[in-house]
Amino acid sequence: MNVVLSTLNAKYIHTNLAIRYLKSYAAPEFEVQLSEYTIKDPSMNIVTDLFHKQPDVLGFSCYIWNIEETIRVISMIKKIMPNVIIVLGGPEVTYDVNYWLERVPDVDYIIIGEGELSFKQLLNAIKNQEDVSTIPGLAYRTNEQLSKVNPQSNKLDLRELPSPFRFKEDLPHLSKRVIYIETSRGCPFRCQFCLSSIEVGVRYFDREKVKEDIRYLMENGAKTIKFVDRTFNISRSYAMEMFQFLIDEHKPGTVFQFEITADIMRPEVIQFLNDHAPNGLFRFEIGVQSTNDETNDLVMRKQNWDKLTRTVTMVKQGKKIDQHLDLIAGLPEEDYNSFRKTFNDVFALRPEELQLGFLKLLRGTGLRVRSDDFGYVYMDHAPYEMLSNRVLSFSEVARIKQVEDVLEKYWNDHRMDETIEYIVTHEFNTPFDFFQEFGMYWEAAGWSRIGHQLEDLFIRLYEFLETRNTGSLSIIKDLMTYDYFANQKHKPRKSWSSEILSKEEQQSVYLSILNSKNEPESLAPALRLTEKELNKHTIVEKMSFDLQHYLETKEIVNASTYVITYFDPTSHTVQFFNLPAKNINTTKKE
Known part of the structure; x- marks a missing residue:
């Protein structure tokens, strides 16, 4: 057969x-x-x-x-x-x-x-x-x-299940795809929007078999392994054992992703990871969903915001693990203003990625059964996404979707980290307000329906900011230039901005570097470059403030400087060197 x-x-x-x-x-x-x-x-x-x-x-x-x-x-x-x-x-x-x-x-x-x-x-x-x-x-x-x-009968003994990873036909693809693995089935929580709430209890696979599968996957080239356990850290001893195993036996270049419940993770576990985990080995996905206590109660979701914040902050301070935090718009009794607060609460933690999703009334979930209680209107067919409820109109849902669009492009993709940080801190009342206003402008301009090159994203943000007549536009423009170059692996043919230095002014900067031995210590690496290397692998931009000081302190010091960006052709990394403009003689020779 x-x-x-x-x-x-x-x-x-x-x-x-x-x-x-x-x-x-x-x-x-x-x-x-x-x-x-x-x-x-x-x-x-x-x-x-x-x-x-x-x-x-x-x-x-x-x-x-x-x-x-x-x-x-x-x-x-x-x-x-x-x-x-x-x-x-x-x-x-x-x-x-x-x-x-x-x-x-x-x-x-x-x-x-x-x-x-x-x-x-x-x-x-x-x-x-x-x-x-x-x-x-x-x-x-x-x-x-x-x-x-x-009806389904008694559950299987997961410890007896054979491995799903030992198929020869999968071997050529292991390095190119995300490999999913589970060490348990079930979830201890009862969140009414989630299918996992229906299954009672948590069952575990055989630990040693799981470890053998992970060894096999790594030995055969797997690079991204994602644990699909609904709450990987529900058992602290189990999570610690697996963390230790992965730290001890990981292969270079492998990344492990977990869904964790942040408010039950103890500080000593995080400290252990901060002390022992190699940088980039682990990635955490944390479902926050809402910071509205009434909303969480209605969906039977237990969440201690203070402890969640402690966990996310400790992990971030460790600088070892990227964090992906999830929000769900459209949960019961969370109106537009409440969701704005939820967004700002979570954005304040500055996760590496903030995923903004919309409630889906999944078949089998308690929230779908009770959908009439909250006035839900939702799609008849998959993905059953909510269109409105009694406290959130479709117009407001559409506005939040505008936030989702630009949030993905301008925060989660990390194209302009310094720029966006400055904008949300200094130019708008809250981060949500920036993404909302920019999202509305983005859609009105018709940009949500077309593709974008990297340069387009910079040009369009600048166009939006010009409409606000901000007094900090020159600072923002300089930060955008820094971000643009910082995300390049090779020297680009031009900057995103049409404004460039004249050849004479740029050559004056190069001559100053080549002829002087008394430049700032920060410029020392550039002094080792030849004239040919400077011309071939660097770009010079003039800025209205001291970029190096800002990157170290986040303080703006008004001081005209030249920033030399060096695109290392060997390592494909980018280095920035500051040179005070007062040190450069740009007077034309007769």
Whole structure:
């Protein structure tokens, strides 16, 4: 029997862990082929590829991001292969199974919840032409009007599950993709917007098997390994053991990502990581969602803001671990002003990434069941995103989406760190106000519907700031120039700004460097360059303040300076050297 398991990932770099667990559990009785695609792939290409595999049983792993595209593929498949047995599984079809059986008549079976055992039992029944009515966790039609849903039985012993990582066909891709791994299933919390709240308790995999899998992945080139545990640090002893293992045995260039609950992480754990973790080895994802206590109570979310702040601050001070903090707009009783406060509360922590998402009323969640209580209006189809509720109008939702757009480009992508820090600190009442006003301007200009080169992002921010008639525009412009050069690996042909020094003035700066031995100590590295190297690998800009002093203290000292930017051709790094303008003789020679 030819069995194929498929899914449509959000991006090429993603991998699907679920179908790999199904494949490993089905062995050795069944040899399962894996076929992964992306939601960007044309449906005809996917269907053609699956047709060539000629499956007898074809399974799809379904999520909110791929369900609609998956349905289109299934419809086409059934037209050309009417006898293929279609099986669906995954969180999107686990709930409201009668709806899915009715909406997608081409589907033969739906696996509910944890699928390893149910899927293997189904394959055995199909192969042996046996009755499926006693298989737990299975839904199917008994006739055109009636469906049968068998509830899931006892959970698997995760310690006995075979590894999902030992497939030869995966080896060539390990270094190019995000590899997902789980050390536990379940979540101790009951957040009503999250599917994890439905499962009671937390179950763990065998620790030594997990470690062996991680060793195997690293030895075969895996670079980014993401733990999908809903709360990796729920057990302090377990988290510490894994942190120590990863520190001891990591390979250079490998990054491990975790979802952690920040307010339960003890200071001694953070101190241990600050003291012992190599820089860049770990990355934390922290779901804050809201700082409104009433909102958190309504969604049954326990959160100690003071302890969360302590954790994020300690990690940031350690300068070892990047942090990704999540917000959800549209939670119950969080109106526009309350969300503005939530945003500013979290932005004050200056996370390396601040993800602004919008509430999705997921099938099976308590919040979807109670959606009428809060006046929710939301999309009928996946991703079921909220459109409004009784305290947040659609107009306000649309305004917050303007914030999301520029936040991603101007903060999370780290193209202008110094510039944005100065702007939100000195030019606007709050960071949210900057992103909101800029986002409104961005959309009004039509920029949300077109692509952008790096230079465009600088030009468009400057255009927006010009409309405000700020007295600090020259300082901001100089900081933008610094950020522009700091993000280059090679010397650009020009700056983002059309204003450049004359060749004569630039040459005067170079001559001063070459001829003087009494320049500031900060300029010493530049003094070792030859005239040819200066011309080839540096750019000179004139600034209205002392850049070096600002970078060290965040204080503006008005002093005209030349900044020499050196683009090292060997290391592809950038170095900046300050030279007081008073030291340069720019008088033209007769």
